Amino acid sequence: MSEFLAGFQDTMAYVVTLMPSLMAGAWVTAKLFVWTLVLSLPLGLPFALGSNSKFWPIKAICQIYVFIFRGTPLILQLYFFYFFLPIAYGIRLDPFVTSVITFVLNYAAYFAEIYRGGINGIDRGQYEAAHALGLSKSQTMFGIVFPQTMRVILPPVSNEAIVLIKDTALASIITVGELMKASRGAVNRDVDTTAYIIAAIIYLGFTFVMTLLSNHLERKYSRYDSREVD
Amino acid sequence: MTKVKSNGIVKIILKKDLKAGDIILEMKGIYKQFPNCLAVENVDFSMHKGEIVAIIGPSGSGKSTLLRGINGLEKITEGELDLYGTTGMVFQHFNLFPHMTCLKNITYAPMKVKSVNKKSAEDKAMSLLELVGLKDKADVFPGQISGGQKQRIAIARALAMEPDLMLFDEPTSALDPEITGEVLGVMRKLAEGHSSMIIVTHEMNFAKEVADRVVFMDGGKIIEEGTPKQIFEDPKSDRLKEFLKTVY
Numbered sequence A: 001m002s003e004f005l006a007g008f009q010d011t012m013a014y015v016v017t018l019m020p021s022l023m024a025g026a027w028v029t030a031k032l033f034v035w036t037l038v039l040s041l042p043l044g045l046p047f048a049l050g051s052n053s054k055f056w057p058i059k060a061i062c063q064i065y066v067f068i069f070r071g072t073p074l075i076l077q078l079y080f081f082y083f084f085l086p087i088a089y090g091i092r093l094d095p096f097v098t099s100v101i102t103f104v105l106n107y108a109a110y111f112a113e114i115y116r117g118g119i120n121g122i123d124r125g126q127y128e129a130a131h132a133l134g135l136s137k138s139q140t141m142f143g144i145v146f147p148q149t150m151r152v153i154l155p156p157v158s159n160e161a162i163v164l165i166k167d168t169a170l171a172s173i174i175t176v177g178e179l180m181k182a183s184r185g186a187v188n189r190d191v192d193t194t195a196y197i198i199a200a201i202i203y204l205g206f207t208f209v210m211t212l213l214s215n216h217l218e219r220k221y222s223r224y225d226s227r228e229v230d
Numbered sequence B: 001m002t003k004v005k006s007n008g009i010v011k012i013i014l015k016k017d018l019k020a021g022d023i024i025l026e027m028k029g030i031y032k033q034f035p036n037c038l039a040v041e042n043v044d045f046s047m048h049k050g051e052i053v054a055i056i057g058p059s060g061s062g063k064s065t066l067l068r069g070i071n072g073l074e075k076i077t078e079g080e081l082d083l084y085g086t087t088g089m090v091f092q093h094f095n096l097f098p099h100m101t102c103l104k105n106i107t108y109a110p111m112k113v114k115s116v117n118k119k120s121a122e123d124k125a126m127s128l129l130e131l132v133g134l135k136d137k138a139d140v141f142p143g144q145i146s147g148g149q150k151q152r153i154a155i156a157r158a159l160a161m162e163p164d165l166m167l168f169d170e171p172t173s174a175l176d177p178e179i180t181g182e183v184l185g186v187m188r189k190l191a192e193g194h195s196s197m198i199i200v201t202h203e204m205n206f207a208k209e210v211a212d213r214v215v216f217m218d219g220g221k222i223i224e225e226g227t228p229k230q231i232f233e234d235p236k237s238d239r240l241k242e243f244l245k246t247v248y
Helices: A002-051 A056-071 A074-089 A095-120 A124-132 A137-174 A179-190 A194-221 B063-070 B102-113 B118-131 B147-159 B177-192 B204-210 B228-233 B238-247
Strands: B009-012 B023-033 B038-048 B052-056 B078-083 B087-090 B165-169 B196-200 B213-218 B221-226
Touching: A002 A056, A002 A095, A002 A137, A002 A179, A002 A194, A056 A095, A074 A095, A074 A137, A095 A137, A124 A137, A124 B087, A137 A179, A137 A194, A137 B102, A179 A194, B023 B063, B038 B063, B038 B196, B038 B221, B052 B063, B052 B204, B063 B078, B063 B165, B063 B196, B087 B147, B102 B118, B102 B147, B118 B147, B147 B177, B177 B196, B177 B204, B196 B204, B204 B228, B213 B228, B213 B238, B221 B228, B221 B238
Parallel strands: B009 B078, B052 B196, B052 B213, B087 B165, B165 B196
Antiparallel strands: B023 B038, B023 B078, B213 B221
């Protein structure tokens, strides 16, 4: 029994020594996550509207953009941007900035498709009623259409956000010192997998917070019952 | 069937203080061409302020298309349409905004389009809710009320913009027969208040009772028009006679 206790104490002491570097990594992960979401959520909207555009060049650009960023591996995109700018233009961006740019472009493509589905699901009658009342196009979109899509797009958007928490780990391959890189460093150094377990717990913590947040938002936007009775 | 190409001219002339008896709407040689059919063919029609016109006719006769041409929901293909004022519309499927309470459905457009302040928009909305008999539904979402109540809210919403001409596109067609009465009752009240109204409807009794003039359309054309008495009791054309036989 005392042997077990001593072992446990040793483990805890080891964990305590790991914490500073893992927490620093977790902080970078959190920043990467927040920056990506804050920038990609709005960026998806113009691409969603563009894909619905009647003006074909805009439609084509938006569709090609979505096709490329959804159709290639995120890890390839990370490598591409990490090496493309220095090789082609001699610009050396910070790896963190490079990964934010890559994640934003990638996730905006997914969000664009989610938004597009939500917008296309709005009944034509809503546009007609808005027109008949004299509302402008932007008043119709921002006041009538987008608020109604919220309810529909929230579940897939929060699902993507949870996927993003885990995708941030990919940034480690271009030397961003986030949680994955920090834990791998500790494991390689100490030949002890405890750091991975702690990293897993931290990732789960992030996911848990995100789940709570999305549940809260889903409740908020489902206040009204939108079943249309004909 | 002749294919029509050129562009329709729609003039909206905002005229203040239109008096009863002044022309509020004038249509000359209106055509509406859809990709596969000519929905409206050479329609001439005009009406006065305060007049109540019912448009009847079989399904696919172009009556809804003509009505939707008046407020631009359908772009007319050819012809001239002069509108002396603003329109409001009531739809077959209500088209209320499901994410807004009934009150907000009514106040939203006046606040956004006319920049009416919240207080006076809400006061106005409450008096309209009283008119349609739904004062207690102000804070309820449209998903929680019946079809007849929805349509009455939709009428209040259209009235909030104080339109010069109200367009009703089969306002009771989506309702169960036993609740059409509550909607028709509200429309009757409007009629008594001398609103200008065009009503596309299948409710022959209502048309007979409320309309000053009844227009019968078939195949995209106006076949016959006249007072309810002339149309229902003394139809001239064979097509109208045939139609009246099928609806009674």
